[in-house]
Every structure is written in structure tokens, then in C-alpha cells.
Amino acid sequence: xxxQLAVVQCTSLSLPDENKVQxxxxxxxxxxxxxxxxxxxEMCLSMDSRQYQNLANDPATIEWLADQATRHGVWLIAGxxxxxxxxxxxxxxxxxxxxxxxxxxxARYDKIHLFDVDVNDSQGSxxxxxxxxxxxxxxxxxxxxxxxxxxxxFDLRFPEQFQALREKGADIILVPAAFTHTTGKAHWEVLLxxxxxxxxxxxxxxNQCGWHDKKRQTWGxxxxxxxxxxxxxxxxxxxxxxxxxxxxxxxxxxxxxxxLIRS
Ligand SMILES: O=C(O)CNC(=O)[C@H](CS)NC(=O)CCC(=O)C(=O)O
Numbered sequence: 001x002x003x004q005l006a007v008v009q010c011t012s013l014s015l016p017d018e019n020k021v022q023x024x025x026x027x028x029x030x031x032x033x034x035x036x037x038x039x040x041x042e043m044c045l046s047m048d049s050r051q052y053q054n055l056a057n058d059p060a061t062i063e064w065l066a067d068q069a070t071r072h073g074v075w076l077i078a079g080x081x082x083x084x085x086x087x088x089x090x091x092x093x094x095x096x097x098x099x100x101x102x103x104x105x106x107a108r109y110d111k112i113h114l115f116d117v118d119v120n121d122s123q124g125s126x127x128x129x130x131x132x133x134x135x136x137x138x139x140x141x142x143x144x145x146x147x148x149x150x151x152x153x154f155d156l157r158f159p160e161q162f163q164a165l166r167e168k169g170a171d172i173i174l175v176p177a178a179f180t181h182t183t184g185k186a187h188w189e190v191l192l193x194x195x196x197x198x199x200x201x202x203x204x205x206x207n208q209c210g211w212h213d214k215k216r217q218t219w220g221x222x223x224x225x226x227x228x229x230x231x232x233x234x235x236x237x238x239x240x241x242x243x244x245x246x247x248x249x250x251x252x253x254x255x256x257x258x259x260l261i262r263s
Pocket of ligand 1: 180
């Protein structure tokens with residue numbers, strides 16, 4: 001079995017077709033390094049809100065993911081892509097899609113905490129809820145690598161969501177993101193390591209990096225963290241992939257020696 005887990009870091013721009021070319025290269029690179037599960041960042045198919053309705057309603061979005069997963073025989077997780085909202089809400093959802101190596105969509109998590117925040121950067125303020133409606137349901141999914149707990153980006157600041165995922169039996173928590181350069185520099189690694197230490201889970205964090213348009217810059221520094229809080233593999237601020245062969249016996253030992261949650 002391909003044992004490694006991989007996080008992809010990219011600079012997604014506006015056009016989905018161009019972003020697919022970049023992702024295609026990075027996914028192939030991860031596969032060459034032995035990845036059997038690959039996490040892509042938030043909004044990997046486009047960082048431009050003018051594209052979101054089309055992406056949400058175009059069956060090609062999921063077909064592309066399924067094709068990549070089957071072609072390489074890997075679990076592929078699109079950190080988040082726009083998907084339709086239930087009911088009459090015309091906004092889209094920021095949805096994390098989990099596709100298995102047979103190309104089946106086995107789970108969807110809709111981002112719960114939306115980023116309506118004033119950041120003192122070149123963009124100034126972010127109002128994610130203008131474009132996206134919030135999800136409400138926690139999602140875990142079983143894979144041969146362990147049970148995944150799903151979160152997206154700004155969720156990282158809400159430790160109760162991570163505790164709830166741990167209580168639902170998560171071994172590996174996913175944090176795909178488009179964390180801003182300003183807030184990422186200040187908080188990204190500290191928050192990720194804290195969530196890993198508190199939940200005693202592996203954390204896979206795949207961030208966007210670089211400039212997406214004239215105003216929008218993200219932090220990069222994607223990483224894989226152990227349940228003891230150590231970064232096991234790390235990227236800097238350029239597109240790339242980080243892989244690591246995680247060992248769930250390490251997680252069991254940490255939880256036995258330091259019981260934090262009765263499970
Ligand atoms: O809206 C889009 O185009 C794609 N979505 C994002 O980039 C989202 C919402 S704006 N970004 C975050 O949640 C950053 C959180 C963050 O940076 C922090 O918590 O500090």
C-alpha cells in the first residue's frame with residue numbers, strides 16, 4: 001500500500017482550468033513520493049469569488065477529482081470547493097470533498113465557521129458569509145490510514161470543534177486552508193500544534209501560498225504534525241508537497257501515557 005500522507009501547497013488563481021494544471025503536477029509529485037492520501041488546500045480550484053457559482057454547479061468539478069483519484073489510486077481530499085447550498089439559499093457552501101481511490105465521493109463537510117474578519121492587510125476585510133452559507137454538521141470518515149476528522153481554515157480557531165472530532169474517534173484531523181499572510185505569520189503554526197496536542201491527533205494542514213490577485217496574499221507553511229505536537233514535514237512559502245508516513249501506534253502510546261479524553 002502507498003503509505004505516505006501528503007499535503008499539497010499551491011497558489012490558486014482565478015481560472016479553474018489553470019489551477020487544475022498546477023494541481024495535476026503537484027498531485028503527481030505527491031504520488032511519486034509514495035502518497036496514498038493527498039490533501040489539497042481550501043479553494044484549490046479557484047480563489048476568485050466570480051468563479052464559485054460555476055464551480056458549484058458544474059459536474060466537471062467532482063469528475064475532475066474522481067479522475068485524479070482513480071488515475072493514481074489514491075484518496076484525494078479537495079480542501080474545499082464551492083458546492084450548492086441546501087434549500088433556497090443562493091450562496092454556495094465551502095465544501096470539503098473526500099474521494100476514495102475508486103473515484104467515489106464518500107464524504108462532504110461544509111465549513112461551519114465563516115471568516116468575517118477585519119485583517120489589517122492589503123485586502124483589509126474578509127466577509128466570507130456574503131458568498132458562502134455556513135454548514136452545521138461535524139464529519140468524520142474512515143480510511144485505511146485511520147479515521148479522518150474534517151475542518152476548514154478559520155475552524156482552526158474553534159478548539160471545541162476539534163475536541164468534538166476527537167470524541168467522534170478522529171485519528172487524523174485535516175485543516176485545508178487559505179490562511180492569510182498576516183494572520184498566518186502570527187498564529188498558523190501555534191494554533192495547528194495546539195490543536196494536535198489537545199486532541200492527540202495527527203494534523204494535516206494544507207495551505208494556499210503567495211499572491212492570488214493584487215490584494216490577496218496567503219501564508220503557506222503547510223505541514224504535517226504529530227499527536228505530540230511536533231512538525232513532521234513542513235513547507236515554506238512556495239508551491240510544493242510535504243509527505244510523511246504516519247504511525248498510529250505512536251498516537252495510541254501518547255493517549256495511553258497521557259489520558260486526556262476517555263474513549
Ligand atoms: O473566500 C474565498 O475566496 C476562499 N476562502 C477563504 O480564503 C477563507 C475565507 S475568506 N479564508 C479563511 O478562512 C482564512 C482564515 C484566516 O486567515 C484566519 O483565521 O486567520
